[in-house]
Amino acid sequence: MATEDVLLTGGTTCIRSADWIIAWEPESRRHVYRRGGDVAWQDGRLLQVGGRHEGPVAAEIDGRDLLVIPGLINIHCHPTQTPIFRGFVEEFGNPRLFYSARHRFRQGFVQDHAAQAASARYGLAEMLACGTTSIVDLSHAYPGWLELLAESGLRAWAAPMFRSARWWTDTGQETRYDWAPDHGQAAFDEAAGVMDAAEAHPCGRLSALVSPAQVDTCTPDLLQAAAALSRRTGRPLHTHGAQSFAEFNGMTRRHDKTPVEFLHDLGFLGPRTIIGHAVFTDEHPWVLWARRNDLQLLSSTGTSVAHCPTVFARDGSAMHHLGAYMDAGINIAIGTDTHPQNLFEEMRTAETLARVAAGARHTSDTARVFHAATVGAARLLGREDIGRLVPGARADVVACDLNEPNMRPLRDPLRNLVHSSAGRCVRDVWIDGRPVVQGGRVLTIDWPAAAAALQREQERTVDAMSDGAAVPPLSLALHN
Numbered sequence: 001m002a003t004e005d006v007l008l009t010g011g012t013t014c015i016r017s018a019d020w021i022i023a024w025e026p027e028s029r030r031h032v033y034r035r036g037g038d039v040a041w042q043d044g045r046l047l048q049v050g051g052r053h054e055g056p057v058a059a060e061i062d063g064r065d066l067l068v069i070p071g072l073i074n075i076h077c078h079p080t081q082t083p084i085f086r087g088f089v090e091e092f093g094n095p096r097l098f099y100s101a102r103h104r105f106r107q108g109f110v111q112d113h114a115a116q117a118a119s120a121r122y123g124l125a126e127m128l129a130c131g132t133t134s135i136v137d138l139s140h141a142y143p144g145w146l147e148l149l150a151e152s153g154l155r156a157w158a159a160p161m162f163r164s165a166r167w168w169t170d171t172g173q174e175t176r177y178d179w180a181p182d183h184g185q186a187a188f189d190e191a192a193g194v195m196d197a198a199e200a201h202p203c204g205r206l207s208a209l210v211s212p213a214q215v216d217t218c219t220p221d222l223l224q225a226a227a228a229l230s231r232r233t234g235r236p237l238h239t240h241g242a243q244s245f246a247e248f249n250g251m252t253r254r255h256d257k258t259p260v261e262f263l264h265d266l267g268f269l270g271p272r273t274i275i276g277h278a279v280f281t282d283e284h285p286w287v288l289w290a291r292r293n294d295l296q297l298l299s300s301t302g303t304s305v306a307h308c309p310t311v312f313a314r315d316g317s318a319m320h321h322l323g324a325y326m327d328a329g330i331n332i333a334i335g336t337d338t339h340p341q342n343l344f345e346e347m348r349t350a351e352t353l354a355r356v357a358a359g360a361r362h363t364s365d366t367a368r369v370f371h372a373a374t375v376g377a378a379r380l381l382g383r384e385d386i387g388r389l390v391p392g393a394r395a396d397v398v399a400c401d402l403n404e405p406n407m408r409p410l411r412d413p414l415r416n417l418v419h420s421s422a423g424r425c426v427r428d429v430w431i432d433g434r435p436v437v438q439g440g441r442v443l444t445i446d447w448p449a450a451a452a453a454l455q456r457e458q459e460r461t462v463d464a465m466s467d468g469a470a471v472p473p474l475s476l477a478l479h480n
Contacts, residue, residue: 010042010043011042011056011057011058011059012040012041012042012047012053012055012056012057012058012059013040013041013042013057013058013059013060013061013395013430013433014038014039014040014048014053014057014059014060014061015038015039015040015061015063015066015068015397015399016038016053016057016060016061016062016063017036017037017038017062017063017064018036018037018038018039018063018064018066018067018068018399019035019036019063019064019065019066019067019402020033020034020035020066020067020068020402020413021033021034021035021037021039021049021050021067021068021069021389022067022068022069022070022370022389022414023049023050023389023390024049024070024375024388024389024390024393026390029375030367030371031367031370031371031374031375031388033413034049034050037049037050037051037052038050038051038052038053038063039063039068039389039397040053040055040057041395041397041430041433042433043433044394044395044432044433044434045392045393045394045395045433046389046391046392046393046394046395046397047391048391049389049390049391061399061428063399065401065402065403066399066400066401066402066427067399067400067402067407067413067417067425068389068397068398068399068400069131069389069397069398069400069414069417070374070386070387070388070389070393070396070397070398071131071132071133071134071386071387071396071397071398071429071430071431072130072131072132072133072134072343072344072373072374072387072398073132073133073134073135073333073373073374073377073378073386073387074127074132074134074135074136074334074335074336074341074343074377075136075274075306075333075334075335075377075380076136076138076238076274076276076306076308076333076335076336076337077123077127077135077136077137077138077335077336077337077341078137078139078337078338079119079120079122079123079124079127079135079137079139079341080111080116080117080119080120080123080137080139080140080142080145081111081116081119081139082119082123082336082337082338082339082341083119083120083122083123083126083339083341083454084111084115084118084119084122084454084457084458084461085106085109085338085339086339086458087458088105088109088471088472089105089106089314089338089472090314091314091472091475092105092314092315092472105471105472107168108465108466108471109461109462109465110461110464110465111457111461112461113142113143113144114457115457115458115460115461116139116142117142117143117144117148118450118453118454118456118457119454119457120137120139120145120148121148121445121450121453121454122447122450122451122453122454123339123341124148124149124152124154124445125152125442125444125445125446125447125450126340126341126342126447127154127336127341127343128152128153128154128429128436128437128442128444128445129423129426129437129440129442129447130340130341130342130343130344130423130426131343131344131398131400131423131426131429132154132341132343133154133155133386133396133398133429133431133436134154134155134156134157134377134378134381134386134387134396135154135156135157136156136157136159136209136238136335136381137149137156137157137158137159138159138161138211138238138276139158139159139160139161140160140161141160141190141191141194145158145194146158146194146197146198146201146206149198149206150201150203150205150206151445152436152444152445153205153431153434153436153443153444154205154431154436155205155386155394155396155431155432156205156206156207157198157206157207157208157209157236157381158194158195158198158206158207158208158209159208159209159210159211159238160190160191160194160195160211161191161211161212161213162184162187162188162190162191162211162212162213162222163184163187163212163213163214163217163218163222164179164180164183164184164217164218164219164222165177165178165179165180165184165217165218166178166180166217167214167216169246174246174249174250175216175244175246175247175250177216177217183219183221183222184212184218184219184222185222188222188225188226191210191211192229194208195208195209195210195233195235196208205431205432207235207381208233208235209235209236209237209238210226210227210229210230210233210235210236210237210238211226211237211238211239212226212238212239213239213240214239214240214241214243214247215239215240215241215242215247215251215259215262215263216247216250216251216254216259218239220266223239223263223266223268224266224267224268226239226268227266227267227268227273230272230273234272234382235272236272236273236274236380236381236382237268237270237272237273237274238273238274238275238276238306239263239268239275239276240275240276240277241259241260241263241275241276241277241278242258242259242260242275242277242278242279242280242281242294243276243277243278243279243280244279244280245280245286245287245317247259247280248280248284248287249287252289258281258282258289258291258293258294259280260275260278260281260282260293260294260297260298261291261293261294261297263275264297264301269297269298269301269303270301270302270303271301271302271303272380272382273301273303273304274303274304274305274306274333274380275298275303275304275305275306276306276308276335276337277305277306277307277308277312277319278294278298278305278306278319278325279312279317279318279319279320281294281295281298282294283295283320283324284319284320285320286317286320295324295325295328295330296328298325298328298330299328299329299330302331303330303331304330304331304332304333304376304379304380305325305330305331305332305333306333306334306335307319307322307325307332307333307334307335307350307372308334308335308336308337308338308346309322309346309349309350309353310336310337310338310345310346310349311337311338313349313353314338318353318356318357319353319354319357320357321353321354321357321358321362321364322350322351322353322354322357322364322369323354323358323362323363323364323368324358324363326363326364326368327363331376331379331380332372332376333372333373333376333377333380334346334347334350334369334372334373334376334377342422342423343373343423344417344418344421344422344423345422345423346373347366347369347370347372347373347418348418348419348422350364350369350372351364351365351366351369351418366414366415366418366419367414369418370414370418374387374388375387375388394432395430395431395432395433396430396431396432397429397430397433398426398428398429398430399426399427399429400413400417400421400425400426400427401425401426401427402425404421404424404425406420406421406422406424406425407420407421407425426440427439427440
């Protein structure tokens with residue numbers, strides 16, 4: 001019986017005798033390896049993880065040469081934007097410090113709704129193919145957004161961003177702002193309606209997250225209104241903060257407080273709050289600040305950090321250093337932010353850069369980073385039933401082919417998965433027990449067709465750019 005038929009009949013699916021399983025051990029609160037066991041689920045929930053499933057089985061999958069892992073959680077992604085930027089933003093390094101050239105390009109590269117949808121469709125398919133089963137989609141609301149999230153099959157938190165001001169930078173040394181007359185109230189009201197619609201969506205897999213866009217683009221009143229909405233609805237709360245050298249300097253000049261101190265004094269931090277990036281805290285060696293409070297404030301309030309190292313590495317900066325945040329007791333989750341939308345590559349980059357930043361005294365390792373990309377994210381989202389393989393959890397399951405050449409020689413499959421294969425071995429993915437990837441092919445979105453549409457939309461958007469837009473040259477000279 002096919003897996004789709006099993007879903008209709010309510011039967012049990014079982015991966016029989018999987019070579020390796022990354023299971024959750026509730027007693028120790030950690031992932032552990034199990035060998036040669038079964039992973040079984042019914043009606044979207046796991047029944048068995050390891051050992052032998054003795055109950056009736058409607059669909060059986062041979063688990064030999066498979067590594068079975070929990071679905072990954074991308075805590076911070078922008079699928080409406082980042083795929084369509086491919087070929088433009090990878091090497092925008094700015095000798096005048098951060099964001100200037102890249103931001104000038106983005107100001108000229110204006111996506112309409114068709115381009116946004118094409119970018120998102122591609123990005124969602126890419127995440128599925130790389131073993132991601134849950135995402136926080138940080139986007140400005142666009143027509144058809146929730147329908148596309150539902151169609152993808154992903155478990156998704158819609159986070160419609162709102163703010164009081166548009167920002168830009170000419171030099172990279174400071175950030176400038178164009179403040180809206182209503183200080184963002186209309187954008188807040190619109191976002192609140194989108195959040196309600198997400199939670200009411202009939203697919204049952206959509207949730208909402210309150211997301212004032214950036215700490216420096218929102219008035220204190222708007223940030224406090226967002227925090228109040230989060231408390232009232234129980235939704236997680238997010239903002240981008242401490243994400244650039246220019247932002248840190250601007251906030252300290254404006255408030256005589258670091259971005260983290262500013263948010264703390266507003267009552268914004270807490271166990272359901274996530275700060276996007278938190279790279280430039282008062283611990284970073286590039287900033288000069290008299291106090292060293294930020295990591296302690298994040299830890300003591302239970303605030304989480306969304307760590308997305310690739311986008312910062314492209315600009316020549318890095319968190320300093322990930323292990324110190326973890327050692328301070330800060331909950332870390334992993335996001336891609338930019339392209340590629342591959343959490344395995346992001347985990348590898350996170351661990352490698354943490355070691356570069358910390359030197360010989362690093363305290364980062366693959367297990368800690370994998371924890372962040374699974375249960376660390378689930379903790380913030382208030383979900384004890386995702387990011388882990390344990391009976392009773394949702395059946396968000398990823399099967400990886402151990403015969404994929406980059407998984408050999410096989411001694412420690414998680415290390416191979418993160419540091420060598422980087423997700424190329426992902427074969428099958430289930431969300432709520434429903435197949436969304438089979439044999440490496442995404443079932444819910446035609447990924448090749450989405451790639452072709454994205455190509456067309458990128459070319460059309462470039463054609464519409466003004467002649468004065470900051471378009472980077474090709475990496476090699478083009479000769480006829």
